[in-house]
Amino acid sequence: MSNPDTSKSVELEFSKKYNRDHAQQYASKHSETLSRRLSNWREQRIARSSLKLAGNPxxxxxxxxGAGRFLPLLAEQPNRKIYAADYSEDMLEVVKQACDEALVQHVELFQSSAFDIQLPDNSVDCIFSMRxxxxxxxxxxxxxxxxxxxxVSADTVCVSLWVDGNRQAKRRQKLEKKRQAIDPDKYNQNRFVIRGEQIEQEFMDAGFxxxxxxxxxxxxxxxxxxVLKK
Ligand SMILES: C[S@@+](CC[C@H](N)C(=O)[O-])C[C@H]1O[C@@H](n2cnc3c(N)ncnc32)[C@H](O)[C@@H]1O
Known part of the structure; x- marks a missing residue:
């Protein structure tokens, strides 16, 4: 493990919300309704495709x-070394409770911020970062x-985010404007649609x-x- 470099730390307001209650709610969120189960199924499918494009690292x-939603998918490939980390200690506790015990034993689980990953340089083939x-x-x-x-990645990164150029993003942007107009003082946006062209430039600027x-x-x-490649 590398020594934490505090100069790298970025603290986001939203990161603090994943306390025990929220972590437990998150664990059941994706199986609560038929539409959420369908959405989870589709997300897992494209996540599997992204790992395939990344060369089945x-x-x-x-x-x-999070609550370990993607761990069974990551474990589909035999002999894959899986590391799983989250900023929230409570989320990590939920992984231990909610996921299959044999699966959890196969995973190296640790607390880490994505801004200051507690691993050495080039230590994994792929970073898989959903939501x-x-x-x-x-x-x-x-x-x-x-x-x-x-x-930290020696080869590839699979990263999910919200991009523009679709119906849902247009609706979301309208909703944010409305929220801001209703109460500008309390308005606190914590999820963002990013322009596709902009994020692709940011990936390239980072060397990918x-x-x-x-x-x-x-x-x-x-x-x-x-799916990004170094
Ligand atoms: C929406 S959940 C996504 C979890 C999982 N990837 C999934 O899709 O089910 C967001 C997660 O990000 C974690 N988180 C928040 N800030 C973080 C940070 N700075 N570094 C690493 N994880 C963070 C939260 O604790 C939470 O588990």
Whole structure:
């Protein structure tokens, strides 16, 4: 493990919300209703495709792992070394309770910020980062996180986020404007749609090449997974 470098630390307001209650709610969220189960199924499918495009990496860091939703998928490849980390200690506790015991034993689980990953340089083949980047509105913070991904991954990164150019993003942007107009003082945006062209430039600025991308539902959904190569 590397020594934490406090100069790298970025503290996001949203990161503090994953306390015990929220972590437990998150664990059941994706199986609560038929539409959420369908959505989880589709997300897992495109996540599997992204790992395939990344060359079915032999070692993967799931960051943030949340409640361990993607661990069974990551374990589909025999002999894959799996690391899973999250900023929230409570989330890590939920992984231990909610996931299959044999699976958890196979995973190296640890607390870490995505801005200051507690692993040495080039220590995994792939960083697999689902549902974190859309919380990061400031391009400087995204650059810091991508720099850390570049340092720790030896080869590829699979990263999901919200992009523009689809129906859901248009609706979301309207909703944010409305919320801001209703109560500008209390308005506190913690999820962001990013322009596709802009994020692709940010990936390249961080030193990555773009291998490809997978849309959850092209032209309709704003979720996209990018596969990046060092
Ligand atoms: C929306 S959940 C996504 C979890 C998982 N990837 C999934 O899709 O089920 C966001 C997660 O990001 C974690 N998180 C928040 N800030 C973080 C940070 N700076 N570094 C690493 N993880 C963070 C939270 O604790 C939470 O588990």
């Amino acid at each position: 032999k070692s993967v860091l799931d960051l943030p792992c 974190l980047m859309h919380h990061i509105g400031n391009p400087e913070n995204r650059a810091q996180m991508l720099k850390e991904f570049y340092r 090449n773009l291998l490809g991308s997978f849309d959850f539902l092209p032209y309709i959904s704003m979720w996209r997974i990018y």
